Amino acid sequence: MADFSDQKFFKAYEMACTTSLKFPPDVMLHFYAYYKRATTLNGFYKTNNDEDVRSGFKANALLQVKQLSQVEAKHKYIEMVEKHIGEI
Numbered sequence: 001m002a003d004f005s006d007q008k009f010f011k012a013y014e015m016a017c018t019t020s021l022k023f024p025p026d027v028m029l030h031f032y033a034y035y036k037r038a039t040t041l042n043g044f045y046k047t048n049n050d051e052d053v054r055s056g057f058k059a060n061a062l063l064q065v066k067q068l069s070q071v072e073a074k075h076k077y078i079e080m081v082e083k084h085i086g087e088i
Contacts, residue, residue, distance in 0.1 A: 013035065
């Protein structure tokens with residue numbers, strides 16, 4: 001069974017996925033990077049196209065959160081959802 005922080009994280013993810021709010025690209029990249037870091041061991045995004053600008057921004061966002069543990073990334077994700085979407 002998931003502990004309380006995992007339940008809160010999954011609720012935050014659900015809220016982020018279902019919101020009709022629109023966010024600037026930098027906020028979306030933070031959501032992406034915290035989620036990937038929280039849910040994968042290395043959190044790296046692979047692409048076959050070296051010139052894909054969007055992939056470059058994603059890779060950069062992941063590098064910025066590389067030092068966080070998975071638990072820290074979950075907490076940061078929850079904080080972002082509460083800041084931009086609402087209380088969980």
